[in-house]
Amino acid sequence: MPLQSEHITGLTHSRPLPPATVHKAAQDQVLLTDARRVGANRFLMAALWPDDHALYHPDAQGKGDPSFVVESVRQAAIHLSHGFYAIPRAERAFVLDQFGVEVLPPGLPHGHGRPLPVVLDISCSHTVARSGRADMSLEADVLIGGTLYARAAVRWVVMPSRQYDVLRRRNSPTPTAGSRRLGSMPTVPLGPEAVGRRLTRDVLLADAPDLAPLSWLLTMDQTHPVLFDHRSDHIPGMVLFEAMRQAAHVAGGGGTGGPQRVDAQFECFGELDVPVLITAEATGDGPGAGSLVLAAQQGDRTLARVRVARSAYAEAVPC
Template sequence: MSLEPSDATVSFPRTPLPPAEVHKAAADQVLLAGAARLGEDRFEVAALWPGDHPLYHADPRGFGDPTLVAESARQTALHLGHRFHGVERSGERLMILNRITVDVTPPGLPHASEEALSVTMDVTSSRTDSRPSRDGDLPRTAMVLDAEFRIDGVRHARASVHWTALPARRYAVLRRRNGSTGEVGSPPPGLPPARPLAPEEVGRRHARDVLLATADGLPENRWLLTMDRTHPVYFDHESDHIQGMVLLEALLQAARTVRLRSPETASHRDVYVSAPRFTVDYAHFGELDQPVTVTAERGTAPEEGLVLTAVQGGRELVRCALADDETPEAAPR
C-alpha cells in the first residue's frame, strides 16, 4: 500500500452519516462521519469509533477491536463508491467483497472511553469498468480502496478493500450458479447436535455474539458456524447470503479460540489478537440454509501464520491468513 499523509485539514461533524450511506439499517452501526475529495482518487474520511459498541469492545489489555479497521474500510468503500465514483444506489448493482487486508501497528489500537474516538483515514479509491455488454447491460465495476488510519496524527493501521459492483442481472445469474436449494432462513439440514462455545472462548462478552459451536466428531480445530439472524450487528440488514463480515468475524473467533487453548499463548491475556496482520479472500457465496465448518490450521508459508477457512458443501467460501508479531503463532498441528 502506498499512501502519502494528507496535508489538507478537513472539518467533519461528530455525527455519523445516515445508515443508508454505508448499507446499514441501524444508526448505531455507522462508523463514518464524512468524506472529502482531495484529488482524483484521493480522499480524507472521518470515522467515529464508539467505546460502547454492542460488539466491538476493548480486549483485556485495553486495546481496541481490530475489526473496527476492517468495517470502517468496508463502509468507506461503499460510501465513496456511491458518492464519488458513480456507483448506483438504486439496486441496479449489487456489491460483492473480494478481499480485505488489515495491518494494525503493534501493540494495538486505542479504544474510546466516554466519547467516541475520532479517526482520520487517508484514502485512495479507484474504479475500473469492464466493457459494456452487447445486450446493453451495465458494465462490471471493480473497486479498490487503500486506507491509512490515524488517531491524533499517529498512524495506527492500514487496510485495503477489493470489491465488485455487479449489475443486478449478472448477480442473479451468479447466485443461481452457486446452487442454493433452500428457503432463506430455513434451518440447515443434517447438522449434528451443536454446542455453542462460551463467549470467553471466542473473545466476546455475550452468548449471542458467539458464531462457533462444537459437536461430537469434530476435531478441536474445527467448528460449526452458528448464526442468530436477529443479531443487531451481524444481521443489521437482510441479505440472500451469509454476509462477508459475518464470515470474517467467525474466522477471527476461531483464531482467538486457538490462541486461548494453546500452551504457547495460554498465559497471555492477549488472546484477542490486538495487532493482527491478515488477508481475507472471498471465493464463494455462503448460503443461509446449508451448514458451514470453520477450520484453523498452521500455514505452510512462514508469512501465513494461522490459516482460517470457512467451507460449505465442499467449497471454500473464504480464507484468511493471519499473522501476529506479538507472540508465536499457535495452531493445532
C-alpha cells in the first residue's frame, strides 16, 4: 500500500529516542528518532544515520555501510515490542533469531558530512503463547529521500527471564579439545584496512598458527563503545555479525563490491571466555559478483551462519 505523504512528513529526525527503548546505554548509539503506527501492524519509523559514527562508515567507493540497515531494524524490533505491542521492559529477554538485508542498486548513499535522514516502512507480525513467549517478525523498506534503497527482515523472540535462563543453560556450547587448543594459540589481529574498518579497536579477526585458509579467531574488546554498549552474558549477535562482515571483506579480497544481500541465522549462545573460530567459504552460487558462506564456531556448536552475496555496484549516488 503506498504511503501517504503526510505520514512521512510528520516524522521527526530531530533527536534520538530514549536509549532504554532500544536497549542501548549511550544516547549516541541510538539511530531511531521517531515512530508512529499507520495501520494495525504497519509502522513508520524515522532514523538518522550519523556521518561520524564510531564504527560504521562509507566504503572506498563512497557507498553507505549496510550495517546501518541491520542496526536500524534491530533497534526497530525492540522499540516496536515495547512501544506498540506491550512487551514489558522488566523481566524479559530478547533473542535474535535471524535477519536478512538486501541493498538495491546503486548501493546505499551517504550524507557528505551531514547526518542522513532515513524512513523505515515496517510491517510487523507477532504471536504470544500462554507461557508469555512472543514470536515476532518484521519486514522493512528503507527509504532515503523518498527512494527505496534497501529491504530488511528480522525475526526475534521475547521471553520471560525464567524461560531465558533455561534456554541459556541448554543452548550453550561445550568446550572441546580443539577449542582449548585454539585458546592457547598466539594471535595477531588483522589490520583495520584489511577488514574494511578504520580503527584498530574495531578489528574482530586475528590470525593464529596452523589455522586453515579463510579462518580466523574472534578477538573482542569488551569496552568497545558500539559493540559492547551494555553488558551481556553472551557474545552479542551484532558482534558475531560484524566479525563475519569483516571476514567477508577479507575473503572477497577487500574489493569495491559491497554486500548486496546478507542473510544471518543465529543458532546458539556464545560464551565470552571461550575461543570462537570464524570461517569463510566461497560458494559461487548466489547473485552478484560472488557469494560467501560464513560461520562462527565455538566448541561443539555453530553460533551463527551468514550468507553474503557481494555486489559490483558503481559509485553510490550521494544525498
